[in-house]
Amino acid sequence: MYVADMEELIPQLDSPAHLKDVKTGKYIITNQSHAKIYGLSSSSELLGMTIHDLDCFMHKYWGNNVDEMNKIESSIINSGSSVRKNASSWLNIDGHLWVHNVIKTPIRNNLGKISAILTITDTLNTQLPRHEIFNIYLSHYKSSQIAIIKFLEQHNILRYFVQLPTKAELNILLTKIKLTHNKLVAQNLYISLKTVETHMTHLYQKSSDLKTVIELLS
Secondary structure, X not given: OXXXXXXXXXXXXXXXXXXEEOOOOEEEEEOHHHHHHOOOOOHHHHOOOXXXXXXXXXXXXXXXXXXXXXXXXXXXXXXXXXXXXXXXXXXXXXXXXXXXXXXXXXXXXXXXXXXXXXXXXXXXXXXXXXXXXHHHHHHHOOOHHHHHHHHHHHOOOHHHXXXXXXXXXXXXXXXXXXXXXXXXXXXXXXXXXHHHHHHHHHHHHHEOOHHHHHHHHO
């Protein structure tokens, strides 16, 4: 594949994708899904920027992502081979989780030299069980309360809670969605049936419509 081939491919992809010049590190082709991660209204706003430009306001969301990507791309340039990284996770500009596989591929010019690196991602948020997504949220936030808020926000169910559920309550709810019966939930979490029933009672008290919450999370 050549750079010219990317001009039609990248904008059509649903998941974030981009092409980066290896000399300057600047984005030369990207798509709307990529721009949305950073809260940008148009993919054209990314053109000419580098990952270091993005790090100025994204560092608190993606941590050491810049160093990691630089190492991967350096290895691609040196080896001439593609690199795949599975289940990478960081937060977008809204603080919501993005779990994804990423494939980085060297793109050569007509002289056969690597002139750009193509990055294509595969978003996994809807493919992973909800309890796994919640656990990843907890790993990204020091405050479990903020993790709970962001998890509920991303799944469009925060509005159904008049009081925020606790970490234990949300874990029980997510497990119940998977296993249905309280007894199975208790066995899975190694807690008593009474504890499950108590937490479920609290969830009904804290939610204006727990039935809808369960439907949206299922």
